[in-house]
Each structure stands twice: as structure tokens, then as C-alpha cells.
Amino acid sequence: MSKEFIKGNEAIAEAAVRAGCRFFAGYPITPQNDIPEYLSKRLFEVGGNFIQGESEVASVNMVFGVAATGIRSMTSSSGPGLALKAEGISNLAGARVPSVVVNVARGGPAIGTILTAQQDYLSATKAPAPGGFKCFVLAPATVQEAADLVYEAFDIADKYRTPVYVLADGMTGNMMEVVELPPMRELSELPSKDDWRVNKLEQDGNFRSISSYSPTAEGLQEMNEASEAMYQQWDKEEQRWEAFMMDDAEYVVTGYGSSGRIAKSAVKELRAQGIKAGLIRPITLVPFPKDAFDQIDYGRIKEIFVAEMSIPAQYADDVRWATKSKLEIISVLTSGGVILETEAIVDAVKERV
Template sequence: MSNRVLMKGNEAFAEAAVHAGCKYFFGYPITPQNEIPEYMSRRLPEVGGVYLQAESEVAGINMIFGAAGTGHRVLISSSSPGISLMSEGISYIAAAELPCVIINVMRGGPGLGGILPAQSDYFQATKGGGHGDYKLLVLAPGNLQEATEFIMMAFDLAEFYRNPVMILTDGFMGQMMEAVEFKKVKLDYDIPDVKEWAIGYMAQRGKRALIKSLSLDPEVLEQHNKKLQKKYRLMEEKEVRFESAGVEDAEIVIAAYGTTSRIAKSAIKKLREQGIKAGIIRPQSLYPFPCKAFSDLPESVKHVLVVEMSCGQMVEDVKLGVCGKVPVSFYGRCGGMAPSVDEIEEAAKNALG
């Protein structure tokens, strides 16, 4: 008997968090992710949890800071300009080494932009929207099934690394409907049941728990930064994820993530039918980025085409990965427009000359 159920993306994201043991949600409505808080407002009381709509995104992320400090699994969701408002708080949470999951259902920008899908938050997510030398683990699912698995996995990763994890999706994925099954991804990590750093644990032992990101002693702050960097190197060693198909004999490789990768796969099929050997590398982790997948391209590859729903952001990491071995070109649509199969096909042919 199948356990698959047809759900809208945003609602599937929320239910996946509940399956992962999330009991607390704080957030603020913004299109196109409003179904997440709407769903959580009904669902969380059913599992003994708490939903609270904050008065702003700034308030919401600081509520997450406080709730994460208790050791409970917490979630916040928003879309593009809302994430911008949370950037300071996200930096604080990363500095305080607190686990939480953040879902960004991207929309077009800059500024308030529009409410239609985009992928123009790549820099914001992977390069640090707030200040300081911090990193988020950033996962980019390619379909709703993968999204539910990534979200459930994200809570484990957040606890293991004591670090925020961002799920980067877009308005297409938030609004589409697909059949999903809520199955947990088993990680071979030792995640302690007792969180000795949490406020509740310390209070039970008569100790004062002070969770903060402020450090006025420069030598202490430098050592803290070095500790964080050591953690990020471990992420880069263990958490690189990507999908590769048709690359072993390809003359052109398309790099795309999320919704755009689904369109690109259809273009690759058409190119192959015409005798053009095309393949795809789809980063599933945007940080850490799968640089080695691009540095290890076979000699048959003559060109890499990066396709994004933006003016070009991931393309910079692809170029760093390729390291000058082959030319890298870019094709993108922005402002809520998505590239079509025919457009990607034509861009690939033009790239090959």
C-alpha cells in the first residue's frame, strides 16, 4: 500500500517539518510561501506544538533565536525580502551555534520585486546575507519529494553542526502539487539526545545558561571565529551533494539547480535526440558547493552552460569549480520569468558554436 499523498509544495514543506519533530514555528506572511504558516497554524496544535505569527520578520527570527536556545526543533519560513530582514538575526544564530531550519520560497527582486518565482537569492543564501564570517548549510531540492526529505534531514544536520540550515526553493515549488511520501533520510551521525548547551539542561543543574553572539575581547572572538571555520571545513568535507547525469560522454554540460534543473533535463533530452551529447550537473547543496564535480569534468566536455532564474549568481561558483578548463557561459531569465526548454536548447547550441 502506497503512503504517497498529493500535496501542494508549501504544505508538504510544513508537514515534513512536523514529521521531523518540529514543534515550534514563528514567522510572518509573505507571498508565495503563505501556505506554510497557514498550515502550521492548524497542524502544530495537533502535535502539542506552538504556532505564533510574529509582528515582523525581524521579530520572527529573534523568536527563533530564543526558541532554538531551549534545544527544541524550530522552523521559520519566508520569501526573499523577508529573508533580507532576517539577515542580522541569522548571523546572530550562526554565531551562537544554535540549530534551526529556515525555508526560503524565493520570489523576484531586487527590493520588493514581484511575487513570481526566481532564483536571485543564491548570493544571499550562500555568501552570507548578514555580517561576519559565517556560513549556512544550504540545500536546494529539485522536486517536492526531495524537498520533504531535505527538510527532515535539515533538522538533523542543524543539530549535528549546531548551525542554521536553509532550504532554498522557489515560488514554482511552493505552489505546484506532486505526490510525496514522508520518509526519513538516515544520517550516520551521532546526534546526542541530551543537549548540554541548551538553556533547559543548564538550568536543571543550577547553572546559568548565557547564549549570545557578542564578544568584546578580540582574542576570544578570533578564537571563536576559528572554531566556526573548522566546523565549516567539516561541512565542506562531508555535506557536498549533487546529481550528475550524462556527463561521462558529454560535449556540453548544463549546470542548474531547483526548478530550473527540471526544465534543463527536458532540454538535454531534446539535444540528445538531435545527436548533441549533453549532460547535467545539479547541485543539491549550494553550500558546500560541489566544486569537484566541475573540476573533474571529462575531456569530452567542450563547454559548460549555467542556467538560472536570475541575472547570474551560481555561475560564479561554477567558474571557480571549472577553474578555466573549459569555457563557461550563462543563460538566465529573471523577474519571475522562467527559461523554456527551447530557450535552453538554443543557448546550448549557441554555446557549442
């Protein structure tokens, strides 16, 4: 396999095409603009379609419509755009429409900054929109992982009939890195959606519908119970994380996405200085990899350093929950576009050694 030196946003876009994505609708926002720019040309080369919608709301609903016919579809945006797409994402989840939503996160609140940040953790994992639902959430830390996870996101979406939310950030989106892109999928190899796609008639000749709506309370409860069963299956089968140097670790550093890769640099630097540091880096945020934290030796480890480009801390809340408050949490935070430095994590740990 040949390797390429490629920009994160372009790797995300190309990986989507290779996964079989044939429809994209979106509306411009920095720092994700290379994704639509790339796809506006590339999708037509493979017989797909690209629409720059008149708004975020229109775009996400176009994705709903196309994905409901069984075509692999994606939209991407950044924080403020995701807020506008929220109701549409809720619809994708409620109607169980497989789809991929990419967030190349920037600083907030509100329009905040175009620079990289991780201030959308809570909205991605807890409440992307009203109504109570979850997306499957993946958090790439490198350009390679962004390509791999976006590629896989389409399979996860089809397997569970769910929107998959890829929470990247401006750092991953705008940096270039050496990457091996995944192979082109043949559309004929993709799973059949004949049992639910709306553009196929029922056996009795009736039209199908696909909706997040139920005319009865019991019907809606049943739909929500089915979703809940899916979330529980994710918890059992889909938790994913990277553990690095954890076997004899006395100090644990944790972070997801770009903070995770920076935290790994910090762990290597601490080890080089003779300090037994280890890393837990979630790859799935939903399901949260709580098993990784259950495996911590709480006899040996007393504190955990949470690295996050968000003020206030957001990911730290889940770490507190997953560690059952058994560890003291020391947050190493930046916000608003300030990049977390390896040295800041190293210094925070060394203060406690």
C-alpha cells in the same frame, strides 16, 4: 509507503513537522504563505506552537529563543523577508543555534515580484547578513526533494549546531507533485541537547547562556575558528549533487533548484536529438559541490551552460570558480518571474553544436 499529490509549500511544512519541528514563527509573504498557513493548524495537533510574529525581526528572534532550548524550530519567508531576518540569522549562526530557515524565493531586487525567481543565490550562500558566516544551504529541485531536504535539514542543524538554509523558489513552493512524505519522527528519538541547551543548569547549578557575542577579541576569534573548522568539514564530507548523463557528455548544462529540473528536461531532449549533453545539479550550495566540477573531463568539454532564473547571473560565478575558468560559460537566464524554458536551454546548446 503511500504517495500523495501535494503542494510544495505544504510538503515543506508537513516534512518539518514529521522531522520533529515543534515551533514555527514567521510573518506573511508570498509565495511562501502556505507554509505558515498549514503550520498554524498542524503544529497544534502535535503539541507544538505557532506564532505569527509582529514582524520578520520578531519571528526570527523567537526562533532563536525556542531553538536555544533544544526544540526543533523553523522560520520561512521570501527574499524581502529574509533581508529583514538577516541579523537574526547571523545570530543563529554566531551562537550556533540549530534551526531551519526556508526561503521560497521570488523575483527581486527589493519587493520585486511575487513570481518565482532565483535571485537570492548570493545572499543565501555568501552573505545572508553582516559579520562573516555561512549557513548550510540546501537547494531542492522538486517537491519530493523539498520534503526530503527539509526533513533532513533538522538533522544537519543538530549535527553541526548550525542554521540550515533551504533555498527553494516560488515554482517548487506553488506547484503540486506526487510525493512520498517521510515518516513521523518520535521526539524521544531525536539527539539529546543536554550538553548545551539553555534551559538546563550547569552541573555547578549555574545558568547557561548561548550567544554570538564574546567579551574578548581572542574569544570571538576562537568561536570563528570553530565555525571555520565546521565549514571545512562540510566541504570534505557534505558536498552533494546530481550528475546525469555525464559519463560521455560533450556539453554540460548546470543549474540548481527549479532551473536544475528544467535543465534535466533539456538534457533529455538534447540526448533524444543525438547530442551528448550532461547535467550537474548542485543539491548543497554550501558546501558548494566543487568536486562535481573537478570530475569534468576538460579535454572533452570546452563550455558549460549555466541555467539560472536570475539577471544578473549569480550561481554562474561559483561555476566559474569551481571550473577554475577552464570552460567558457554560456548563461541561459531569465529574471523577474519569467520561467526558464527547457527549449531556451536546448536552443543555446544547439547553437554551439
